[in-house]
Amino acid sequence: MSDTNERIPRDFYQRDPEEQQAFLENTWCNKCQQVDLGMQDPIEYEFMGRIFIEGKCNVCGEPSITEVVEDEEGTD
Ligand SMILES: [Zn+2]
Numbered sequence: 783m784s785d786t787n788e789r790i791p792r793d794f795y796q797r798d799p800e801e802q803q804a805f806l807e808n809t810w811c812n813k814c815q816q817v818d819l820g821m822q823d824p825i826e827y828e829f830m831g832r833i834f835i836e837g838k839c840n841v842c843g844e845p846s847i848t849e850v851v852e853d854e855e856g857t858d
Pocket residue numbers: 811812813814815819839840841842843844
């Protein structure tokens with residue numbers, strides 16, 4: 783029963799449609815080594831206290847993972 787290494791599922795589709803679209807377009811693919819190729823089948827989850835959106839690269843189909851940087855923390 784560890785809560786440190788588990789993915790906590792979140793609902794990507796709860797986000798604004800515009801925001802969803804932005805996440806689907808603004809991607810980085812490790813395999814293609816290119817930005818903004820786009821992804822499909824997005825899954826959002828929390829891991830180690832951070833939020834990620836994982837989908838499949840539109841070009842190669844490999845997992846494309848985007849970390850969501852929420853703007854709610856104060857700046858240091
Ligand atoms: Zn790719």
